Amino acid sequence: MATETSLQGNMRQGNLGDNFAQEQFSDKETFQWTKQWYPVAVVDFLDPSRPHAMQLLGKDIVLWRDGSSKWRCFEDFCPHRLAPLSEGRVEPDGTLLCAYHAWRFDYQGNCISIPQSKDQQTEAKNCSNPKSCAVAYPTQERQGLLWVWAEAGSQAQLESQSQTPRIVPELEEDSQRVVQGFWNIRDLPYGWDFFMENVADPAHVPVSHHGIVGNRYKDAKYYDMIPVREISTQEGFSYEITPVAATIEQAVHDFQPPCHMRIVSKSHDGGKLILALYAIPTRPGWCRHIGCQVFVKNEEGKLPQGLGIFGLPLPTWLGHVLSSLFLHQDMVFLHYEEKIVAQRSKGKWLDAVYTPNPQDKMVIAFRQWLEKRAGGGIPWNSGHGADLPPAEKDKQKLLDVWTTHTQQCMVCQKALKRINRLTVLAYVAAAVCFCLGLIVDARAVALKGAMLGQTTTSLLTVVPPAGFWWALAGTIIFAVVGYLLKKLSRLFYVYEFEHAHND
Structure with missing residues (x-):
């Protein structure tokens, strides 16, 4: 199955590591992008x-x-x-x-x-x-x-x-052991191929997603990627990670063209976590991502651990909002990486990069499949051409959430309306509490002054009654709630992120 002849030049440069064996790409069949x-x-x-x-x-x-x-x-x-x-x-x-x-x-x-x-x-x-x-x-x-x-x-x-979509087989089963998480959808400002390359590369996860999934200083460790399924023009290929974490029995990344990456982590206790990731080529420099987590309980009914906070039973709208925390950690460099590769590779990806470690085996296999089996790239509709759009220098536009998700998602639009209403109510409640506190305090001061005949100066030293402090506490609580809701609503529009500030 394996041969080294097709990449001897790169191996002489140390580009693939001493033990890497390239899959053979002698199949003359070409992947048909439109018949999918x-x-x-x-x-x-x-x-x-x-x-x-x-x-x-x-x-x-x-x-x-x-x-x-x-x-x-x-x-x-x-x-x-x-x-x-x-x-x-x-x-x-x-x-x-x-x-x-x-x-x-x-x-x-x-x-x-x-x-x-x-x-x-x-x-x-x-x-x-x-x-x-x-x-x-x-x-x-x-x-x-x-x-x-x-x-x-x-x-x-x-x-x-005559053709079946790349569905998730487990979701077709009538089983109480299978639990589906929420679907997430997002238009991303980088190409389909860079999405697939990224999810074929588990080595980036603890580094790029530091603080959510892993730690860049402790979890960036050596592993190898072993071919599990031979490369096929129509069916793709899969690789297994070894070694894996102590709690995991097997972890497999399975590429199923044209748009599905299936990532399965099987626990020693029999449970499985499946990441069903889709990337749809929309236009040059953009793709649409649709994905969800599928949990398969073990025989005792225990659910496997999910992907970071997204393994929790979150409402769909909240999962969508928080997904920016994860997606933007990749987006801030993949958008620019795509432009750099286009400028420097001149159509020869392997000549432009340096990939000495075995962690890059699946990425290399994907790029070879794309070049040798799939015509070298997406056959874009001639009306749009194949030119990449220029790099977006304005980070707020790059990290936009409204046009890439919210305005297309009825669930998030409804949630945003409710949050905006609650924000207004919280600020109104804070204003009412503040006014009530002033009234209570003024009445207490006036009553005490009338009883004791104190002067204006001495009245300033009167301690406000308990009702004033309760009203003040209500003012602060409602104002803070309103502020937090306002911050939350902003996540429906934009989420700004920089790795330099992710300590």
Whole structure:
């Protein structure tokens, strides 16, 4: 299975380590990027009352739910004047209406109404013309995700039915032992390949995610990566980590193209933690990440330990908000790394990097699979080109959360509205408590002055009653709660992070 001939040059430079054996890439088959299922959204996070603009392989697409409560996908343009259908409306009859001239389309993309037609006969004739149809892509819902086949047309409908999406097998089981965590979704400002490279590299975890998962000074240790499943054009490959932590029996990273990385940690007691990670190539320099944790209890019903704080039973919206703490720890360098690699590699990734340790074996295998088996990269839609966008120097824009998640997530939008209401109520309650405290204090001073006939100067020395102190305490508590809620609401918009300050 293994051979060293394909990378002898790099080995002479010490780029792969003395004991690394490169997988053989003699298979002539090429991975077909468009003949695949891609998860593009989490169904529960979508607002069914309106269309949603998305991107896939550089194509602009629109998602919408029809009258039968099924989600559909069209290419995002009206055939009339090419206005975006994502700016249209989902009508009560379950059709998609273009907001420019009110053309309507059914779930198959057929145009069923052209209001400006001369008469019904003319309208029927124009609607029957294939040029009036929207471009429809096959869709299906599996495991809470909306999957889109990346080709349109009748042939694509047939081909899509013969292939199964990269689902999580454990979630198909009817077992009380399987517990699914919340789905998280986020648009990330770096490419699909850099996401996959990153999650194929467990060595970065205790360093990049210091303080959340591991410690950069204690846990960055030696290990090897052993091939478990041979490299396949269509099925990918997998590697096992050795040695592993004392509590772990086996840890395997399994790459399943086009978009799934399955990371399984099996405990000695029989429990399993599965990280189901998806990366969807949306446009050059960007990808969409969808992921969740799946817990498999052991025979005694004990759950395995999850990934940091994300293994706790968090509300979905809170998990989404806190995910920035984790995702931004990678984002702050992957965004720039992608641009540097593009400038320095000139298409030869292995020539540009120095990878002497065995921890990089899976990353190298991934890059070789991409180059030898998958055409060298994503075949972006020609309308978008393949040029990377420039590096974002404004950290607030780079670390933006609103446009990359919140505005697309119905769950987080509802949570944000509730938090904003509670913030206002907390500040109002603080103001009311403060006013009550002043009233109580003033009444106490006035009453004592009337009883004793004290002068104004001596009244200033009167100790406020208990009611004043309770009101003051309430003022402080409600003001602090309001401030903390305001800080929390900011995480729905932006989360700024620097490794230099992560002690």
